[in-house]
Amino acid sequence: MNYDEAKNKFISTWGSLGSLWGINKTMAQIHALLLISPEPLSMEDIMEQLQISRGNTSMNLRQLMDWGIVFKENIMGERKEYFTSEKDIQELTKQIAKERSRRELKPTIKILKDVSNMQQDGTSKTTELIKQTKALHEMASNLDTMMNKIATHDHNWFTKTLLKLIK
Amino acid sequence: MNYDEAKNKFISTWGSLGSLWGINKTMAQIHALLLISPEPLSMEDIMEQLQISRGNTSMNLRQLMDWGIVFKENIMGERKEYFTSEKDIQELTKQIAKERSRRELKPTIKILKDVSNMQQDGTSKTTELIKQTKALHEMASNLDTMMNKIATHDHNWFTKTLLKLIK
DNA sequence: TTAAACTTTCAAAAAATACTGAAAGTTTAA
DNA sequence: TTAAACTTTCAGTATTTTTTGAAAGTTTAA
Numbered sequence: 472m473n474y475d476e477a478k479n480k481f482i483s484t485w486g487s488l489g490s491l492w493g494i495n496k497t498m499a500q501i502h503a504l505l506l507i508s509p510e511p512l513s514m515e516d517i518m519e520q521l522q523i524s525r526g527n528t529s530m531n532l533r534q535l536m537d538w539g540i541v542f543k544e545n546i547m548g549e550r551k552e553y554f555t556s557e558k559d560i561q562e563l564t565k566q567i568a569k570e571r572s573r574r575e576l577k578p579t580i581k582i583l584k585d586v587s588n589m590q591q592d593g594t595s596k597t598t599e600l601i602k603q604t605k606a607l608h609e610m611a612s613n614l615d616t617m618m619n620k621i622a623t624h625d626h627n628w629f630t631k632t633l634l635k636l637i638k
Numbered sequence: 639m640n641y642d643e644a645k646n647k648f649i650s651t652w653g654s655l656g657s658l659w660g661i662n663k664t665m666a667q668i669h670a671l672l673l674i675s676p677e678p679l680s681m682e683d684i685m686e687q688l689q690i691s692r693g694n695t696s697m698n699l700r701q702l703m704d705w706g707i708v709f710k711e712n713i714m715g716e717r718k719e720y721f722t723s724e725k726d727i728q729e730l731t732k733q734i735a736k737e738r739s740r741r742e743l744k745p746t747i748k749i750l751k752d753v754s755n756m757q758q759d760g761t762s763k764t765t766e767l768i769k770q771t772k773a774l775h776e777m778a779s780n781l782d783t784m785m786n787k788i789a790t791h792d793h794n795w796f797t798k799t800l801l802k803l804i805k
Numbered sequence: 806t807t808a809a810a811c812t813t814t815c816a817a818a819a820a821a822t823a824c825t826g827a828a829a830g831t832t833t834a835a
Numbered sequence: 836t837t838a839a840a841c842t843t844t845c846a847g848t849a850t851t852t853t854t855t856g857a858a859a860g861t862t863t864a865a
Contacts, residue, residue, distance in 0.1 A: 477756040493657070579655055614800075
């Protein structure tokens with residue numbers, strides 16, 4: 472496999488993975504491209520390499536920056552803006568864990584809590600609803616705590632802990 | 639909050655969560671409905687409660703069965719088919735971990751391995767591509783091992799382990 | 806058998822989502 | 836200032852995904 476084949480394979484795989492996880496394909500591809508690029512890239516570079524429009528590039532870069540995994544970088548003497556991604560995979564994992572907790576888990580946990588605290592009326596359907604949302608609440612809270620450990624501990628905590636678990 | 643409010647809140651929350659995770663909204667809503675229903679439901683019941691068509695119901699139920707989290711149940715003396723979901727949240731978690739490993743992680747790991755084993759040609763771009771895909775491969779493999787522990791260990795292993803971790 | 810009761814399939818329609826490109830906006834250098 | 840170099844926004848368009856509903860398929864009871 473030569474460089475271009477390998478690169479395209481990686482970018483397209485990352486792209487479809489992304490869309491499987493609620494992140495759009497282009498956003499994931501831009502991220503993949505930056506992740507393997509030794510140099511920061513300009514908007515033009517990204518547009519050209521992925522064959523996408525200026526508007527699309529701009530909006531997806533913004534979202535990646537909102538996720539905290541892509542950054543603007545100024546190159547001295549250059550007017551243009553350049554972009555890099557978080558290159559450290561452990562750091563990337565931490566950031567993703569943090570954001571998914573904030574965006575998805577926390578709000579879900581709140582609703583599960585509200586629902587499971589509804590008025591018990593003794594009917595079997597209410598009993599079941601309370602029971603199941605309580606159980607989901609507990610599971611989601613445990614997961615959330617784990618995600619936040621990943622996000623706040625030092626660099627290697629997650630890998631070290633995983634390995635300990637696994638043995 | 640009365641029963642209907644609570645139920646609707648739960649179903650719609652579960653629905654939007656689903657679509658955030660690559661599972662379509664209706665599929666997630668059917669799952670939610672079955673999860674909190676004390677009795678198995680027929681296709682008619684589901685169609686009526688979620689206001690969706692017969693075809694849609696049929697296809698999404700099939701997918702849920704493919705995931706191994708919804709089952710057909712025969713009620714004696716009844717011609718119709720009835721459906722229930724896995725009610726045990728720990729068991730549900732195991733099943734989801736297993737399927738996501740099989741459908742997403744495993745194929746991704748294979749590609750990361752292939753790409754990271756490409757011919758090194760000494761250029762900085764090739765070096766970076768190999769380095770990053772290797773790092774992702776390692777992270778993905780660790781996650782996959784964890785998911786499979788969840789999937790194969792006994793019932794409570796995951797929760798117990800999480801709690802140990804967390805403290 | 807056959808016909809009623811039910812489920813699945815799939816082409817077409819609808820809905821949701823993503824993308825384009827040009828106009829508007831911003832920044833910088835002179 | 837101003838104008839060149841760049842980025843953002845957003846209405847309209849294209850693409851993808853989901854849904855519908857009717858026809859085809861299957862099962863069961865008589």
